[in-house]
Amino acid sequence: MKIKTLKEERNKPLIIIFAGPTAVGKTALTLRLAREYGLEIVNADSMQVYRFMDIGTAKPSKMERLIVPHHLLDVVDPDEHFDAGIFRELADGVIREIWSRGGVPLVVGGTGLYLRVLTRGICKGIPGNPEVQKRLKMECEKVGIGVMYRRLQDVDPDTACRVHPNDRQRILRALEVFETTGLPISVFQKKHRFSESPxxxxxxxxxxxRHELYGRIDRRVLDMIKNGLVDEVERLLEMGYGPDLKPMQAIGYRQMVEYLRGEKGLEEAVREIQKETRHYAKRQFTWFRKEPGYEWVHADDVDTLRHKIDSVFEEEFFSE
Structure with missing residues (x-):
């Protein structure tokens, strides 16, 4: 079914969200359906916003971007700050611009926090405390991120279970909030309840x-190596993007840096990437099980996905 005429003006834009774990097959599926329905894809992957990081983020290729319009890819350099709040502001502007042209955005990604703040609002930021920030950073450099993560588990287990043990920025921020306010950051987030619906x-x-997904993950990591992930990371280092940058600490990039430094062999690095990516996928399943409003559809069930899109268009927007 092609989009024809708008039945009536709506105050709130319609968006279609395809979330899913890494390697589930989002790119190929969304390209197919976006082309079929005339949709425009809005990226909601926290790594694909970075320029020069293509292979390790499984970013859509240039050819794929020519087939269907894509938004919010290659937004910032690896050494520029980017977070969920910035994403929400940019994505909202893109969505409303697409909507103003009579289009429908297809938001695609697996970053649960980005999709949560986009659809349900964002917890108002707690002012930073520069003195505490400085002290925590110095302490982290001295004792290591593992010790800081265990401390977070003690003071804020709810946040710790949602944060990767190597996510230095989020761990230190959560500890900063606790030390500044005496309350876990999860308490402030629960009070907000993410109830806005724009x-x-x-x-x-x-x-x-899960068995099928893990096999796809393992094969995709091997494909990344074959397609030049080592060269991509080496090029990033040569450009001056150091290993301490947040995106360079991501799965795949961190292990390739260690390989290039001679700290581990290539086979060991690949196995670690596969293992950590499988763990990440498991966390994505856990996250979205707790998110309200999502309908779970097998990634190969294209007919069901078409039916759901047709139903939304027929009910909400368009005459046949």
Whole structure:
């Protein structure tokens, strides 16, 4: 079914969200459906916003971007700050611009926090405390991120279970909030309840059997190596993007830096990437099980996805 005429003006734009774990097959599927329905894709992957980081983030290729309009790819350099609040502001502008032209955005990604703040609002920021920030950074350099993460588990277990043990920025921020306010950051987030709804959204979570998904993850990591991930990371280092930068600490990039430094062999690095990516996918499943409003659809069930999109268009927007 092609989009034809708008039935009536709506105050809130409609968006379609395809979320899902890494390697579930979001790119190929969304390209297919976006082309079929005339949708424009809005990226909601926290790593694909960075320039020069293509292979390790499984970013859509230039050819794929020519087939369907893509937004919010290559937004910032690896040494520039980017967070969920910035994403929400940029994504909202893109969504409303697409909507103003009579289009429908297809938001695609697996970064749960980005999709949460986009559809349900964002917890108002707690002012930073420069003195505490400085002290925590110095302490982290001295004792290591593992010790800081264990401290977070003690004072704020709810946040610790949602944060990767190597996510230095979020761990230190959570500890800063606790030391500044005496309350865990999760308490402030629960008070907010993420209740804002700026859009009408069809929210789909794409899934596969865990054994099948893990096999796809392992093969994709091997493909990344074959397609030049080592060269990509080496080039980033030569450009001056150091290993301490947040995106350079991401899965795949951190291990390739260690390999290039001679700290581990290539086979060991690949196995670690595969293992950590499988763990990341497991966390994505856990996150989205707790998110309201998502309909779970197998990633190969294209007919069901078409039916859901058709139903939304027919009910909300368009005459046949």
């Amino acid at each position: 859009y009408r959204a069809l929210k789909i979570f794409l899934f596969r059997d």
